[in-house]
Amino acid sequence: MGEHILVLDAGTTSTRAMTFAPDGTVEAVAQKDLTQHYPKPGWVEHDAAEIWDKTLACAREVVRGDAGRIAAIGITNQRETVVAWDRTSGEPLTRAIVWQDRRTAEFCAGMKEYGHEAEVQKRTGLLLDPYFSGTKMRWLLDHDEGVRAAAAQGTLAFGTVESWLVFKLSGGAHLSDASNASRTLLLALDGAQFDEDMCELFGVPRATLPEVVDTHGRLAECDADLLGAAIPICGLAGDQQSATIGQGCLAFGETKATYGTGAFVLTNKGRDIPHSDHRLLGTVLYQENGTRTYAIEGACFVAGSLVQYLRDQLGLIGNAAETEELARSIEDSGEVVIVPALAGLGAPHWLPDARGVISGLSFASGRAQIARAALEAMAHQTHDLASAFDADGAPWSRLRIDGGMSANDWMAQDLADILDLPVERPDFIETTALGAAILAAVGCGMHDTLESAARAMRGKASVFEPDMGIEVREARLARYAKALAAV
Template sequence: MASHDPLILALDEGTTNAKAILVDRAGRVVARSSQPLTVSHPQPGYAEQDPMAIWRAMLASIDGCMAQTAAPLAAVAISNQRESALAWERSTGNPISPLVSWQCRRSTRFCEQLTAQGQADVIRERSGLAVDPMFSAGKMRWILDNIPNGQSRAAEGEICLGTVDCWLLWQLTGGKVFATDASNAARTQLMDLRTLQWSSELLGLFGIPLAALPEILPSAGIFGETLEFGHLPAGLPIMSMIGDSHAALFGQGGFTPGLVKATLGTGSSLMTPMSQLISSGAGLATTVAWQTDTPTYALEGNIVHTGGAVHWAARLLGASEDLDALTNEAATLSSNGGVYFVPALSGLGAPHWRADARGLITGLTDASTRAHVMRATLEAIAFQIRDVFEAMEQDSPEPLGELWVDGGATRNEWLMQFQADLLQRPVIRSLSPEVSALGAAHLAGQALGWWEDSNALADLERPRQRYEPRNNQVPDLYDQWKDALRRT
């Protein structure tokens, strides 16, 4: 590649890492850098992160990436962990709350009150989402309740309430731009899916002042321009912002209904695009996949604990240091030995939406080993994905085909084959570790005219591996999983 061809800098701010990649016009990643992030748990059910630590990690990743090439940049693209929310002062830009993580359950009581008041149906009808502490609106309510004069200061416009994309955009532009995109706004529980604007009715139910919220913009287009930070030059257009799960669907090339993408991270998200807005009857969320000229809607199912459950189990078993060895041992067992683990460590997400459910390990005998418990943990990832996949089949007007997967847990070959057997569908694994960042880059590139349309994007080379389903005893295992699930 000639050194003068411009590149897109794509930022992906996740729960456990802040990543930056540089992408060329062939859609290839030519440089990458990442910084680890920590989540703190100040009390049971609470999960939070330091907003300034996230910004510093993002800058370090940008510098690490930019140091690898002298090529000029065409644009910046952003993908981010969704639903997490924070508050900062409009005048100084200083955070006045932690980033309350998507995993955090601190708004459970408020959500229960809304449900008890009979508001769940109207909230689902307007926002497409079940009343659950995962979404941003309840977190924002908690934040305002825990800042001195929070409500009145927010109403006066002194406080900014935002999600991670919004925080990064504010930082990159030096506080000039306070905006979010439709995909992130769709996960706050405050946006009307039909108008793609904040809903006065939902703002009223959660008590969130409009003056504290960002402007909602399409996912691609000019959001603002960068200031200079280290190796990052001033004046670069920020051309896309999109939630990470939506970005992964875009990066996988999932533009047509009937395709299902699963991102397996700390939690997991299954998403399938729809040709029109459909309300779920099976416990799924309706959301905006992305908005270009018009919105593309999607059905989504969120699973709270998948990769996170594996790390939890490893800690419980004293195997955090030799996790790979233990997962390999679990994969070589002839069976799970009758052991099932329902990882409802902070409730169950889609399609059950039971915030009160708690984790359960069942079927233990004196023959059970720690490898059996880890085997049950890996199987639980696949079982939960099938739960959501079946709910999608009930809702989707199009028949669902193969499952496209990405994310950290997909490196486990045994799990991928087990998933294919369990679904009796091919599982197609992305071999790119940065599919969310790539999706944001593709969106920005399309806005720049690098790729004309979704056909040009679909034609980009994407290294993948395919797992074909085999006939085996998996259906019987799934029945026993259902039994374990009922006990929670």
């Protein structure tokens, strides 16, 4: 058996492949950007064939023709994004609908009016929001002739991105791990497979959905023709669950926040099915031999994508790293506050029709103030989540952070200051990929347990301690609350 883990990390803006040694050291990385399609306001789509082609190209680049070095494959992915393909041809039927897409907002509102949300939340841990996969599947059945025709012929396959990649890698296995399946609105948290009642409620034929499997173990096998060997696929997890594992949040109450395209906070809730009274989400963290460990989650839809917006749409910065320099160049934001609802507001507000706001502008407001306010928005949104977690009986004593934005020291310190908590950042911040490596390493027997694998592979971390006066903190939060009320 080889000594390396191949991780395929299919994100929202790019896909990549990485090879990990048993101690968590990264040997090789290949990355390719994914095309974002915005056919209408609020619509976001990907080309599923592009995801597959570029992921395979990245994998081949890091394997370097020596598949014998690879013990197992781990896959992690953007969650909730829906791919529809034909089982016979193996080709996509239409573009994938991305998790950020809001086209099903009206459908969700109608479901709420009919009083379905309480039962949906009780069964699935989720709320009725366009974010989740089930309403996207229903929309495709209602609006895409090719999808409807495949359903009528019995050849339609629905899946999230990891399911699509496993199908292509294996030459036909139709699987979804429990962590991704728990984001669809179609899996009861206490059910082994997709729930017939939820499928009927959302109008999604059960036969179009994959088999739900563990997050780690020998789950499928890569076709030998693709990479040069029949490598076992031994780890599957949605990106946020994978990052939680990569952060070593394997004990009850341990919490991580990932700042990537969006911002996602998960707290380990152990074996008990979580329930929130404050509009947080219950989700599967991982599943081992059919037994689930759960998490409670809060999601903000816009984080790093706000910085990308400042760069690409407004032209205020040349690259993301400039935001830290600009934030440090001024004493404060000059009362400029950004509520980054560019794709609606997620937890704990759940306002899909909300739109972004920049408040407090004056003639003294320049790009430095706006850039600093964009970074401050990360702490403000996270504080909203912290309050909801606390009210749900899941208070944070420390926050472990990761993702591309967490490399910004100014933002990490601002989080500690606004949350009034220690913030811990690992030296290796790509914990989403690391989590998939940990799962695959355990799944193939390289490590015995998730805990031992995390200890061996996670590496060192830095800690940011809070250092802000209470009056400054309260003034900041008050300005944010006023801007949020306007949204």
